[in-house]
Amino acid sequence: MVKVFDLGFMLTAIPDVLKYLPVTILISFGSSLIGLVVAFIVALIRYFEVPVLSPLCKLYISFIRGTPTLVQLFIVYYGIPIVLVAANQRFGTNINVSGLPKIIYVLFAFALNTGAYMSETIRSAITSVDAGQWEACYSLNMNTRQAVTRIVIPQALTVALPSLGNSWISVMKDTSLAFSIGLVELLSAARLIGARASRYLEVYIDAALMYWGVCIVMEIVLSLLEKRMRKYEGRIGA
Amino acid sequence: MISVRNISKSYGASKILKGVSLDIKPGEIVTLIGPSGAGKTTFLRTLNWLASPDEGSVRIGDVEISAGHARPRQISALRAQSSMVFQHYHLFHNKTALENITESLIVVHKKTRAEADEIGIKLLIKVGMQDKMHEYPSRLSGGQKQRVGIARALAVEPKVMLFDEPTSSLDPEWVGEVLTVMNQIADEGMTMVVVTHEMRFARNVSKRIVFFDDGAIVESGAPEQLFQNPVHERTRQFLSKERFD
Incomplete structure (x- = not known):
């Protein structure tokens, strides 16, 4: 019987997909x-x-x-x-x-x-x-x-x-469009890996989790940075 | 020291200054009084070209600028003669009390940080703010902010200090400490031009009072003369409404 969802594949594909995360990060930061x-x-x-x-x-x-x-x-x-x-x-x-x-x-x-x-x-x-x-x-x-x-x-x-910060997050997500001109980044890597096993959903979920993870890390960094930059705004008195 | 000739200034259709002339001697302390909208503040702001007049000329020391011919270099030379204390302080929000003072010393006067800090700390001691030197303005009271504002204006060693209603935004409890600092500077012989509603300062500290109304100088004179025997009816009316306590 064909598995509806192959959790094992989803997990084992993670390292391969992850290899292309730096490309996505490089594009979004650069x-x-x-x-x-x-x-x-x-x-x-x-x-x-x-x-x-x-x-x-x-x-x-x-x-x-x-x-x-x-x-x-x-x-x-x-x-x-x-x-x-x-x-x-x-x-x-x-x-x-x-x-x-x-x-x-x-x-x-x-x-x-x-x-x-x-x-x-x-x-x-x-x-x-x-x-x-x-x-x-x-x-x-x-x-x-x-x-x-x-x-x-x-x-x-x-x-x-x-x-x-929001603009950066938009760019980070838009980097997935780069696969349309044939640049191998996170999403296209996931697709290629999925194609080998004819299992797409699993790798797309991998990719989604990675985008999401990067986004969460970035939000934390940004809020720390904001706190730091706003240090002069603490209010006492008039 | 200061010689202003025939300054006019309009904002849109409303004429704020209508040909104002005034001479101020070195060491003189002049207060500009008058109803709101009389043009006192605009006049003060033409003295360092924060407001550029439409007509007339301003001379401070040996720098003279005529309206319409002001080049950036001249404006800079004129501004180097004076410094300003603002009603709303305008301390740099992103700088500490000390940095507010040292900023222009470092970027304009090209002093080293150590030299600038030394001057800054000395001035903060003078205005009684040395304990707060590393605080940001948001953590200071109004009176404290204004004392830092005065220290910042003193730091550039101006020939003239311009005060734009320095106590008008302050809660009454903070007015005294700011006036004390101003009196101290006055005692040291600084030339001061002060727009104020603070009649105690006008009467007790200034050498001359200039009464503005409707974009022009109505009359001027020594405090006792102007307060006790104003020549013009408008001056009399204005003074009758002011408090002197």
Whole structure:
């Protein structure tokens, strides 16, 4: 009789699936970090309403929000090689287009994706910083860069941290889309392992538990980090 | 020390300052009084270009800026002449009491942390806040915050200190300690421009009182003269409503 659910297989497959967890973590951390840099730049351009760049950033955010992540991944995956080939022809450069590892496309696509969302988070967090903080900086003759980096961003980050954490969790789950361009990460590894035994449900549950586990660990880390960053907010007196 | 010529400033359709001129001598302590919305605070804020006037010029020491021609370098030079104490303190939330003082010493004045800490601690002792130097502002009372705010403003060795209603947000019980610190600074010969509703300070400490109404200076004079024999009816009306206890 065929087993409806093979618990033994589910457990024995765990080490094999687990081997690909680092790929998922690498993509989610890597693209979140690059995305965070993008997000800061975009947020500051939008906050200071830099001419030309600010409307361009708005367009970028609108595009990312209005298109599925999978479509963005496809556009990056099929678009970048064409751009690079054209660049090679035009400028005589010699970039090995077919040699680019898939993970580069994935990192790039997810960084652009999460950068757009995080930039809105950071922009609203910067806006939430009391105008008096800026005035205090200026009255002490600090310049805008010093005010931003020393006073405003640290306070804004504290406000933004929970949302940034959510963005990271979204990216972490979206990394499963990378299997659609053939990158072997957690989900596609699970599928391959499942295919060998023709048992899919077991490995998909393995994968789900791993995504979930990483997420829980990250939530704990984030809440500790938040507590640490909010240490200056403890209230006594008025 | 300070020479302000014909300053005008509008926010949208409302004209807040209507051609104000004022000269202040070194070491002079001037209080700006008047009803809410008279333009006192805006005037004070033009002195360090936190509010940029639409017309007129401001000179402090040997730095002069005219409205419409202010370059960042000039604004910075003007701001280097003064420092400000705010009604709502505006201490940096993410810095301790000591760090609030040392921040500008390190990033603007390029002092080492050790030098900045030494100055910071000295000033915290001066305002009686040395016990709280590692506390964040959220853990300080209003009076304590304002004393740190004053120490922060003193740290940059300004030629002029600007006070924007320094006691107006304080519970009555904290007003005394802040005024004590201000009196102490006044005794040391600091040039001070103080927007205040604190008539005791105006009368007992300041050398000159300037009465603002409706975006202009109505009259100014020594405290005893202005309080006892105001020339203008509007000044008389305003003073009759203020408490002097």
